[in-house]
Amino acid sequence: MSQIETILTLIAQKHLGIETLETRRSDSLDFHDTAVWCIKDALEAAFRAGVEQGRNASQSDKANT
Template sequence: MSQIETILSLIAQKHLGIETLETRRSDSLDFHDTAVWCIKDALEAAFKAGVELGASMPKATASEIAND
């Protein structure tokens, strides 16, 4: 599991009460009734995690950007 997948799974568990983000091919396991304030909390946590992850990554040089 990648770092991003791990972070998303932890956010889903903590804020949404979702055990796993894996598809289990069962409506009762794959669809969830979630309060909007829980979704808002999860989105805020994901945004903050992205900011922290982005801040910790090395910045691209001008030549690296030009090669993309």
């Protein structure tokens, strides 16, 4: 699993109560009723994770120059 997949899975588990983001070919496992505030929290967490990834990449680039 890639780093981004791991991060997204952790966000889905924490904020949406979704065990996995893998397709399981079952409506009861692949479709979820989710409150809008949970979706908002998950989107904010994903955004923050992206910002952090960008900062880390920027610092890595500066260290390599």
